[in-house]
Amino acid sequence: MRIPFRFIAGRTAFYLFTAWAAITINFFLPRMMAGDPVTAYMQRNAGQISVEAERSLRILFGLDQNTSVWQQYIAYWQLLFNGDLGRSFSNGLAPVGDVIASALPWTLGLVGVATIISFVLGTATGAIIGWRRGSRADVIIPISTFFSTVPYFWLGLIAIAVFSSILGWFPASHAFGKGASPEFTLDFIGQVIAHGALPAITIVVASLGGWILGMRNMMLTVLDEDYIVVAQAKGLPNRRVLWKYAARNAMLPQLSSFALSIGFIVGGTIVMEMVFSYPGVGKLLLDATNAKDYPLMQGLFLIITLAVLCANILADMAYAILDPRTRQTEA
Amino acid sequence: MTTSQNRTEKTFLSQFAASFAMFRNPKSLTGLIILGVFVVVAIFSDFLAPYGPLDKDFSALRQAPSLTHLMGTTHMGEDIFSQILYGTRGVLVVGFLAGIMGTVIAVIMGVVAGYTRGWRSESLSAITNVFLVVPGLPLIIIIASQFEDPPLVLIAAVLAATGWAWGARVLRAQTMSLRNRDFIQAARANGEPLHRIILVEMLPNLMAIIASSFIGTVTAAVLGLTTLAFIGVIPITNLNWGTILFWAQQNGAFPNFWWWYVPAGLCIAILGVALSLINFGIDEYVNPRLRSAGERARALKKKGLNANDVMTAVRTPASTPASTATNNKDNNDS
Numbered sequence: 001m002r003i004p005f006r007f008i009a010g011r012t013a014f015y016l017f018t019a020w021a022a023i024t025i026n027f028f029l030p031r032m033m034a035g036d037p038v039t040a041y042m043q044r045n046a047g048q049i050s051v052e053a054e055r056s057l058r059i060l061f062g063l064d065q066n067t068s069v070w071q072q073y074i075a076y077w078q079l080l081f082n083g084d085l086g087r088s089f090s091n092g093l094a095p096v097g098d099v100i101a102s103a104l105p106w107t108l109g110l111v112g113v114a115t116i117i118s119f120v121l122g123t124a125t126g127a128i129i130g131w132r133r134g135s136r137a138d139v140i141i142p143i144s145t146f147f148s149t150v151p152y153f154w155l156g157l158i159a160i161a162v163f164s165s166i167l168g169w170f171p172a173s174h175a176f177g178k179g180a181s182p183e184f185t186l187d188f189i190g191q192v193i194a195h196g197a198l199p200a201i202t203i204v205v206a207s208l209g210g211w212i213l214g215m216r217n218m219m220l221t222v223l224d225e226d227y228i229v230v231a232q233a234k235g236l237p238n239r240r241v242l243w244k245y246a247a248r249n250a251m252l253p254q255l256s257s258f259a260l261s262i263g264f265i266v267g268g269t270i271v272m273e274m275v276f277s278y279p280g281v282g283k284l285l286l287d288a289t290n291a292k293d294y295p296l297m298q299g300l301f302l303i304i305t306l307a308v309l310c311a312n313i314l315a316d317m318a319y320a321i322l323d324p325r326t327r328q329t330e331a
Numbered sequence: 332m333t334t335s336q337n338r339t340e341k342t343f344l345s346q347f348a349a350s351f352a353m354f355r356n357p358k359s360l361t362g363l364i365i366l367g368v369f370v371v372v373a374i375f376s377d378f379l380a381p382y383g384p385l386d387k388d389f390s391a392l393r394q395a396p397s398l399t400h401l402m403g404t405t406h407m408g409e410d411i412f413s414q415i416l417y418g419t420r421g422v423l424v425v426g427f428l429a430g431i432m433g434t435v436i437a438v439i440m441g442v443v444a445g446y447t448r449g450w451r452s453e454s455l456s457a458i459t460n461v462f463l464v465v466p467g468l469p470l471i472i473i474i475a476s477q478f479e480d481p482p483l484v485l486i487a488a489v490l491a492a493t494g495w496a497w498g499a500r501v502l503r504a505q506t507m508s509l510r511n512r513d514f515i516q517a518a519r520a521n522g523e524p525l526h527r528i529i530l531v532e533m534l535p536n537l538m539a540i541i542a543s544s545f546i547g548t549v550t551a552a553v554l555g556l557t558t559l560a561f562i563g564v565i566p567i568t569n570l571n572w573g574t575i576l577f578w579a580q581q582n583g584a585f586p587n588f589w590w591w592y593v594p595a596g597l598c599i600a601i602l603g604v605a606l607s608l609i610n611f612g613i614d615e616y617v618n619p620r621l622r623s624a625g626e627r628a629r630a631l632k633k634k635g636l637n638a639n640d641v642m643t644a645v646r647t648p649a650s651t652p653a654s655t656a657t658n659n660k661d662n663n664d665s
Contacts, residue, residue, distance in 0.1 A: 132639070135632075150603070223624065263463070270469060289564065308466050
């Protein structure tokens with residue numbers, strides 16, 4: 001196989017540009033704010049921090065007023081390359097990187113697993129509904145659309161009310177039981193799964209509708225193509241025509257919309273974590289917002305954007321593998 | 332479209348009606364009717380609501396629905412039905428404002444990116460892609476939290492700024508395909524000015540996609556607004572369905588006081604379904620296969636055939652299965 005250099009170069013340029021844009025937005029966010037974070041921090045700890053301490057805080061956060069914005073921008077990049085995201089006010093001045101690192105695996109695990117389940121399940125269901133066009137399976141579409149228009153957080157609250165409070169099937173909040181500490185034991189893993197099940201199911205239910213609808217619509221279009229007729233005329237079994245001929249082609253737009261909707265999904269799950277008190281990035285962001293902890297907010301936005309970019313790169317690679325045309329025609 | 336046998340005069344009215352053709356199907360109409368009910372409620376909420384949204388009645392706290400309080404009361408004795416009615420206005424105003432702003436950005440970015448070539452097109456498309464990829468909600472949360480009391484217009488503007496990109500992308504693709512059609516080429520050869528080509532020749536052909544992008548932005552804005560209100564980023568003085576849920580969550584309504592949190596969520600869902608229905612209708616108008624595929628398959632089924640059978644028995648007048656095997660494609664036509 002030839003290596004599609006132009007395709008790779010184009011995508012790389014796009015991702016570098018997006019990463020640069022996100023980092024720059026991130027740089028300007030605290031500088032657009034009314035009142036800088038240090039002043040806000042000083043006000044809340046009135047009288048407890050000396051003037052010298054304030055000066056050192058300013059320099060620490062890169063908000064030294066004696067330097068130009070351009071110098072600050074350069075210094076910001078230097079700090080980023082050293083992996084230094086500043087210090088979090090609300091966590092006793094702990095490094096932002098460490099605070100995020102302790103929350104990130106929970107979000108990646110929960111949202112990652114739930115999103116992949118939802119995508120696979122939704123796409124497969126959509127393919128089958130599209131194949132059996134005009135059958136009774138069509139009723140799934142209005143039902144799943146209803147669930148996808150319901151706000152995530154409300155669905156989560158109802159799920160807690162019904163399945164935790166009333167039925168008692170799942171624990172209502174947190175990622176593991178009280179008093180347990182992260183360790184690799186069967187008991188702990190069981191707890192994590194039990195606590196993650198309800199949020200994950202809610203995310204799947206809420207996001208399934210979009211995948212089903214998108215795939216079904218593409219299937220209806222693809223099934224009219226001549227190569228489907230030819231495949232059937234050749235006498236290939238239906239199962240093969242459905243999955244290898246129709247679904248494989250109908251999936252391509254699904255993949256690109258998957259890449260683009262990751263940001264949207266991540267946004268929805270942030271609120272999900274708040275509802276379930278799940279110790280992930282989303283809850284951290286909301287806590288940071290309430291505490292006006294700007295360095296942490298900034299760091300979180302950066303990490304979330306970069307995570308979304310990584311997911312996009314993966315989706316791109318999957319697309320290129322499934323669709324040889326992207327590799328050939330653009331090269 | 333009028334058939335040749337039934338030719339009608341081209342009047343302004345018929346032209347005007349024709350530009351709404353994408354809404355003329357059962358799905359879109361149902362959605363529009365539901366949306367219309369919400370709009371009426373939003374306009375006349377002052378007359379419809381039995382109580383003020385914040386009127387407190389301390390003799391009726393946390394009451395279940397009854398005739399005096401159709402949807403029960405809050406912990407402060409406020410009437411939830413009235414809050415829902417007044418909240419409709421907050422949701423729709425922000426939703427439509429964001430939809431209009433987002434659509435204007437999407438049309439400008441999308442059409443210009445689609446019509447021009449070279450670096451202009453590429454750079455506009457790169458900006459669009461950046462906005463598509465950057466996660467919107469975290470950005471909105473951070474920006475909205477900067478303001479003590481963000482005005483409605485600002486919230487709508489932020490929601491529009493994070494929601495226009497999808498529409499711009501679709502519009503760009505459609506404009507690129509229109510650009511090379513004969514009638515556009517002819518207009519260009521005639522020396523029509525650029526603004527006329529775009530406004531008169533292209534926009535009417537983009538209306539369905541613009542409408543669908545508007546509806547999509549409104550849907551996203553409604554979800555975004557209620558989410559922000561629920562988180563508590565938007566001040567609670569701005570009454571909408573999300574604020575009701577915020578109060579319910581803050582005051583321990585879950586799980587016992589169902590009348591406090593179920594109606595607001597259902598309203599968001601019903602409005603969302605209505606907007607999706609409108610878009611389903613537009614989708615079927617743009618891509619008729621979405622509707623006809625199901626209809627054809629159902630028609631075949633009535634005749635006892637399966638659209639996916641490779642070898643379908645051809646029904647002879649005597650209705651005995653013939654041995655001739657044909658592809659289902661041929662049966663579709665008969």
